[in-house]
Amino acid sequence: DGGITQSPKYLFRKEGQNVTLSCEQNLNHDAMYWYRQDPGQGLRLIYYSQIVNDFQKGDIAEGYSVSREKKESFPLTVTSAQKNPTAFYLCASSVGQGSYEQYFGPGTRLTVT
Amino acid sequence: GENVEQHPSTLSVQEGDSAVIKCTYSDSASNYFPWYKQELGKRPQLIIDIRSNVGEKKDQRIAVTLNKTAKHFSLHITETQPEDSAVYFCAARPNSGNTPLVFGKGTRLSVIA
Numbered sequence: 758d759g760g761i762t763q764s765p766k767y768l769f770r771k772e773g774q775n776v777t778l779s780c781e782q783n784l785n786h787d788a789m790y791w792y793r794q795d796p797g798q799g800l801r802l803i804y805y806s807q808i809v810n811d812f813q814k815g816d817i818a819e820g821y822s823v824s825r826e827k828k829e830s831f832p833l834t835v836t837s838a839q840k841n842p843t844a845f846y847l848c849a850s851s852v853g854q855g856s857y858e859q860y861f862g863p864g865t866r867l868t869v870t
Numbered sequence: 871g872e873n874v875e876q877h878p879s880t881l882s883v884q885e886g887d888s889a890v891i892k893c894t895y896s897d898s899a900s901n902y903f904p905w906y907k908q909e910l911g912k913r914p915q916l917i918i919d920i921r922s923n924v925g926e927k928k929d930q931r932i933a934v935t936l937n938k939t940a941k942h943f944s945l946h947i948t949e950t951q952p953e954d955s956a957v958y959f960c961a962a963r964p965n966s967g968n969t970p971l972v973f974g975k976g977t978r979l980s981v982i983a
């Protein structure tokens with residue numbers, strides 16, 4: 758899991774601003790994922806990508822956008838349309854189709870006021 | 871789609887006692903069931919997993935059991951220690967192509983010295 762990095766660790770934004778969270782991996786994994794974590798809510802899937810230039814919506818995609826232009830990178834943009842953006846955001850990756858284990862990055866805690 | 875229920879949401883045990891966390895899933899085609907441990911402010915880390923062709927798996931003080939007929943699986947921690955205190959998540963992977971893991975809402979385990 759040390760091969761997945763997220764930056765920054767803490768991020769503060771004013772309401773109405775878009776913000777982009779970084780996720781990079783050097784594990785040569787095909788698949789990457791974004792989760793949102795709120796107290797008592799577990800891990801909820803925002804978006805995932807199984808291959809470069811392709812991605813799918815998860816359970817709570819509204820107000821978020823992603824891109825997958827490079828295998829190593831899967832940035833998440835939290836737009837002003839997201840009603841409650843304050844949360845802990847976790848990026849993860851796995852080898853790809855047919856693989857099992859999923860590795861997580863260290864997370865970014867976003868606070869919007 | 872797949873739905874994973876996890877119980878209890880909080881669990882307190884005395885040091886040295888055993889702890890059991892249970893999860894149920896809805897999709898009978900799910901074939902992979904990992905357990906993650908998340909310490910405060912850190913990333914979830916895989917501690918043990920089981921695949922649908924196995925009924926039980928052990929790793930030192932940790933074991934996981936799977937009952938495919940009843941669609942439930944459990945995490946067992948024996949001889950608990952204070953460092954076992956954390957939030958534990960179960961998950962299931964639906965056997966439908968590239969579908970990501972579906973997580974339970976977590977169990978906060980406190981081991982009292």
